[in-house]
Amino acid sequence: MDPYQSLKQLRQLLDSKQISVTELCQYFLDRIAQFDQRTNSFVSVEPEQVLAEARSTDKTIDQGVNGQLTGIPVAHKDNFCVRGKRTSCCSNLLRTFIAPYDATIVKNIAKAGGIYFGKTNMDEFAMGTSNQTSVWGPVRNPWDLSRVPGGSSGGSAAAVAAGLVPVATGSDTGGSIRQPASFCGVTGFKPTYGRLSRYGMIAFASSLDQAGTLTRTAQDATTMFQILQSHDSQDATSVPSSINKKVQIKHPLTIGYSASLLNGLDSDIVARIEASRNTLEQLGSKFVDVEVFDQDLALSSYYIISCAEASSNLARFDGVRYGSRAKSVSSIQDLYEDTRSHGFGAEVKRRLLAGTYFLSNNSSENYVQKAQKIRRMVYELYNELFQKVDVVLAPSSPSTAFRLDEEHDSTDMYRQDRFTVPVNLCGLPAISVPCGLVNGLPIGVQFIGPQFGDELILDLAERFQKETSWHLQRPKI
């Protein structure tokens, strides 16, 4: 049994009865038991319940019931609510929180027959780029256990990279799927804002958050996208099915590229990006030099908006109705302060305080509105850009995975996101695919599409992966 098989291969194994669902699940459970002590990519797995579901799925298969994902293990990032399961956002505040309902994404996977395999580790409330802020401890990169997997969907990326589960969900607010995909050598897809429901995905920054997937291949990402996308009447930002703006798939493409983006990057990384460009050119794509928006400016706008929205979204965690609650307090103020001060970690506090500052009376005009105007500038720039090109190519991350013990100040860490945040500011779809190894560590390249160009970039990524084998590389764990 090979743990790195695609959904298509697993489907064939199951459909041809070469393996039962129970055997398949047992196999991945064994791998988790064997390897996850090293990576810490899962924060909850309940083998008994997985096997019980697997056994009953085997029966339904015998009765001829067959969904696209029937019998296939799927892990969820710990910010997706799964009914009856602990959904902690890897925060102390929610360490005992049992979700009373399923997120729409979780429902869609279950509807397609996927086996719920457990929750993956993440940065607390999805705030971070290294998966070190989790209350359940940091995740380690399967390629080098002394290094981070990236974040915030670090657990999902590491689990797929280590062959502990074939696919996992993630969420991407400023790069939280694509950067860990780059660090762990997997395929990370962030769809157009609104194409996947946000209902039941615990919010970080509502206007930027988008659910997505971490998979072995672009083809798997396409399969998952077809299963996950749906109009959700419980999410006011969900794209209605009546709106059909899908960009037609075509080939070859005109691809926008800015050499200036690569300034200051490690030359080995630059070489990998250039090589990706060559591959695409060989596939017939035409490259056009484009101007991109000032990265630090876009990043500043992103931080102001995301922190402002987060400070508001996380105000509901007051210890009154659910979650961990401070004990033996004498006043309501103490209840709030004790609950929140013990519940939130340092990074979350930092962003809540910054966000509150940006929203405060004297500053909201100064900061938030200004940031939103810059967001408009970025948006219009990309709009114009997509008049000229079909897709934009960019690095997924400025470096390969860094070491856990490296010291970074916060703005340094924030700059990790500089290639990924414009996508979230504009609600664009983007996919990170592995494009090489640098000193034995994976690095990814990003294809960015116009809004509703999801199918277009997935198709491009599939073509890219037909020509390359970086996505088939495996860590020696």
Add this chain to the structure above:
Amino acid sequence: MAFATTQDMNEVASKWEAVIGLEVHVQLNTRTKLFSRTRNGDVSAAPNQSASLVDLAYPGTLPVLNQTALTHAVKFGAAIDGSIAKVCLFDRKHYFYPDLPKGYQISQYSHPIVSSGVFNLWNENGQAKAVRIRRVHLEEDAGKSIHDRLPNETVLDFNRAGTPLLEIVTEPDLRTPSEAATCLRQLHALVIWLGLCSGNLNEGAIRCDANVSLRHRGSNRYGTVCELKNLNSFKFLKRALRYEIERQVAVLSGGASVQRETRSYDPASGSTISLRPKEQQEEYRYFPDPDLPPIPISDEFTSQIKTSMPELPETVRDRFVKVYGLATDQAYRLTLEKPLAELFEATAKLCKDPQLAANWILGEVIAIRKRTQPQTPKITITATQLAQLIERVKDGTLSLNTGKELVGRLWATDLDLDEIVKTHDITQISDRDQISEWSAKVVDENQELIPKLLDGEEKLYEYFIGQVMRLSRGKANPHLVRQALERLVLADEKHCSNENDD
């Protein structure tokens, strides 16, 4: 602090003028809440049983706007001839309070759904005063904190959380407590008329805050404003404003200045109490709710609502005066409630006597409603029933008293009046011989009272008539009874004087 004499008050009134504006919160009567599909206004639900995961702000849940609430808001905007926004946008208003589940309230700050309308206040003489409406916006209600149930804890019921509210803010165009109370009363009447609100004040369906300041009469400048909270009945609003105006007069007369603050009305003591100074007021960190993208309000949508609007009370009022010849005060009272106005118009058309129809409705119908169902404003008599009744009394088939009694009998039934009359044998008796016979019997039995009656003690006639009515089981025509009694008493007098002559 209360002023001892009217003279003092008059002196004050000649010197100072109050400037009052209202902020009225109207709970909309949509079937579901503003942003969730929970049943709205389920007052029978046990605590927290009518609060969904969305209402309780469970992690991951999201709001979706109930379009009916938006329609209601636009309807109100159209009724006050306000300008309707082109998009519906929501902001978050942040503060921590245990009954506020999300740590923010979804409200409209920068783009109220309606701005700059006019609300015409009417008095019983038919005179109108235009009160400008500054803004009208949609927002969600919070849950309820109950402080007196447990000794050391506050308990929370989130059933109310997420109830749609329409907040109506007037310009400071009101000048007296009673004018303010009239304004609230008529806003209350209007939202019920439009079918937007249950109007149940006991359940908090309409709540009011007031801003009040004083200025020298004749001045155009505004004084320092105090905000009064929790004025949840017409009576409390009036009392609180009276107290607050007196308080501010005393402060200003003493040479001090009024502090800008928020005050609460305490019904028990009848006074207002300072809650917090304005400087300490919370900073709400408003910003557009990213979960709720702007919803366009098309001209088509607005004009569709406008054409489906019921006729407004003032239009109806005008017609009642002009077409039916009612006095303005009757027209005013009949148009405080749509069902009353509708009953009047239908009854007037059927019985072809608008004046009688108005009298019966404003008299007997309202009285019986107050007696039988003080909580619900429903009218449960049909125009057909009432018109028939009016006709039968008019043609003498029924006595006035029987007629009045029958309003009660017809109430909340679908009985046919003529059927009741037939089966219950309650036709008025106008047979003069029969009435004379009963009257004679009563006069005979009460001979000792005749001299007093002759001395002009008119009230005794009522007693005599009552006795005859009793004998007739209420069916004798009282008018004929009186005639018969007068005849008999006069005959008695002659008889007596004849005796004296002997």
Add this chain to the structure above:
Amino acid sequence: MNSKILKELCARCALALNDTENERMVADLTLILDYVDQIHAVTTDGFEPLIHPLNIGNVRELDEPETTRHQDLIQMKSIETVEDFYVVPKVIKP
């Protein structure tokens, strides 16, 4: 950024920091502000604030109560309740 402003922010966020945390937070926030303050150098005239990345929003057209009984789902709640009420320390009426 200074400890006085931070104290106000903490109050608005309902967070309490100890002295060490305070000192560190002032430094961190200063760094963040120094970084994002570059936005003030840009002219944004003529650009409307962008709040939602998509120009699409849904409303609920059906005003019908749902049938799901949420309290049944919330049976798993870990927070203390008394007679169906949620309970917090006495709030002095504002």
